[in-house]
Amino acid sequence: MCEPFIRNHQYNVIKNQADSVLRALRSVGDPKILESVRFTAQSKVTEMFPDILDNRRTMLETVSELKTAEDFLKYKQSLEPYLAEFPRITEQQIRKLFPKNKKLKLPDLAQTDFRQISYLSWTDVSTNKMFIVYHTGEQFVGVEGRFTATNKKSYCFVCNRYEELALFSAITKKRPANASSDYYKSVGNYLCMNGSDCNKNITDVSTLERFINSVLG
Structure with a gap:
């Protein structure tokens, strides 16, 4: 039985490092440069799993041995049994994350591939609201905010890829000492309109975690 250990962003x-090896094979003629690309790819993959020293490490290291598109496909397929799912969440759990929203629109959990997401997000066009659910490793947290379509492409603050963006802004729960009763502060940033695209691109969850912490405190 395979023990899942590879999170979506990892x-x-x-995949990006495997792709870099294939691109180098197609475009680089200098063996030294090609070897450097292979070494870099292997290093970036294995450094994400410093505690794995068994046959799984050997499996990961073969990223540097890819030679053809078929090798790339087989490599990805060999990793699929080890993909760790985003923790399963129920509609009831989601509702508890947003208790003030009595008419909460829910995501389609049945159509969600939990192996391919680092966070769960969806929008309610009727209210211009966007919702983000993340698992900290200990618990689920939810962020609700307004979204404004930009109708243009730029770099998403979560995945750092060039995609169609929305401005997402949420009211932070942090309050300075002696703040007045009507005090509020909005925290905003630009992220992918399409959460599925963002999840396919994301390679580091730290920026998302910092944003969530800035909202939730």
């Missing part, structure tokens, strides 16, 4: 890193 899998994206692995």
Whole structure:
């Protein structure tokens, strides 16, 4: 039985590094440069799993041995049994994360591939609201905010890829000492309109975690 250990954002890193090896094979003629690309790819993949020293490490290291598109496909397929799912969440759990929203629109959990997400997000166009659910490793947390479509492409603050963006802004729960009763502060940033695209691109969850912490305190 395979023990899942590769999170979605880590899998994206692995795919990117495998792709870099294939691109180098197609475009680089200098053996030294090609070897450097292979070494870099292997290093970036294995450094994400410093505690794994068994046959799984050997499996990961073969990213540097890819030679063809078929090798790339087989490599990805060999990793799929080890993909760790985003923790399963129920509609009831989601509702508890947003208790003030009595008419909460829920995501389609049945159509969600939990192996391919680092966070759960969805929008309610009727209210211009966007919702983000993340698992900290200990618990689920939810952030609700307004979104404004930009109708243009730029770099998402979560995945750092060039995609169609929305401005997402949420009222932070942090309050300075002696703040007045009507005090509020909004925290905002630009992220992918399409959460599925963002999850396919994300390679580091730290920026998302910092944003969530800035909202929730």
